[in-house]
Amino acid sequence: DAGVTQSPTHLIKTRGQQVTLRCSPKSGHDTVSWYQQALGQGPQFIFQYYEEEERQRGNFPDRFSGHQFPNYSSELNVNALLLGDSALYLCASSSLGGRADTGELFFGEGSRLTVL
Amino acid sequence: AQSVTQPDIHITVSEGASLELRCNYSYGATPYLFWYVQSPGQGLQLLLKYFSGDTLVQGIKGFEAEFKRSQSSFNLRKPSVHWSDAAEYFCAVFGGATNKLIFGTGTLLAVQP
Numbered sequence: 001d002a003g004v005t006q007s008p009t010h011l012i013k014t015r016g017q018q019v020t021l022r023c024s025p026k027s028g029h030d031t032v033s034w035y036q037q038a039l040g041q042g043p044q045f046i047f048q049y050y051e052e053e054e055r056q057r058g059n060f061p062d063r064f065s066g067h068q069f070p071n072y073s074s075e076l077n078v079n080a081l082l083l084g085d086s087a088l089y090l091c092a093s094s095s096l097g098g099r100a101d102t103g104e105l106f107f108g109e110g111s112r113l114t115v116l
Numbered sequence: 117a118q119s120v121t122q123p124d125i126h127i128t129v130s131e132g133a134s135l136e137l138r139c140n141y142s143y144g145a146t147p148y149l150f151w152y153v154q155s156p157g158q159g160l161q162l163l164l165k166y167f168s169g170d171t172l173v174q175g176i177k178g179f180e181a182e183f184k185r186s187q188s189s190f191n192l193r194k195p196s197v198h199w200s201d202a203a204e205y206f207c208a209v210f211g212g213a214t215n216k217l218i219f220g221t222g223t224l225l226a227v228q229p
Contacts, residue, residue, distance in 0.1 A: 004159070033217075035219075040221075041222075042219035043206070044219075045217065048216065055215070090159055102165075102210065103216075103217045105162075107160040107161070109159040110159050112157075
């Protein structure tokens with residue numbers, strides 16, 4: 001049973017560029033959440049996708065956008081990269097399916113983004 | 117607003133010693149509470165969770181945590197630490213109003229031989 005998979009694992013970009021990160025949820029899960037984890041910090045919630053719609057959003061600028069596909073996989077896009085966007089980006093999946101959300105998440109290994 | 121405080125940034129214990137990592141939360145009602153562990157360069161792995169019922173919950177790798185409503189705490193414990201437990205530990209709270217999991221800043225655990 002495959003868990004949450006993310007790609008790429010590492011990438012380096014320069015300021016002003018754009019980046020796309022990808023995530024495939026755990027089998028049977030229909031909801032994807034994205035978190036940003038800066039060095040030495042706890043993960044910060046970016047947004048959550050369910051049924052191809054953004055369900056919740058954290059305190060991140062519009063430069064951060066996402067998408068969920070019919071197969072439940074998801075992309076995180078960041079435009080106009082800043083040095084401060086350097087972080088580990090974590091994808092987490094869960095199963096809502098009409099049930100009450102308990103907050104339990106299963107995380108991938110993350111994508112390490114370095115902005116120079 | 118919900119928040120989580122992990123007062124200890126860094127803790128060092130000797131292998132075989134007991135461990136307690138502190139977590140305090142701020143939330144109006146009874147929240148759902150979690151502990152996650154993160155090894156260097158890795159994602160987060162769920163250790164244990166509390167939703168309701170028995171306030172002492174057992175998790176994987178020999179960890180347990182106790183929910184104390186009066187103290188708004190959810191401390192993580194292990195009776196005997198192994199060198200492989202060296203990692204960063206995150207406490208998290210989920211409350212239905214905001215529908216998102218909020219993490220503390222983490223406690224980095226070092227284990228001395």
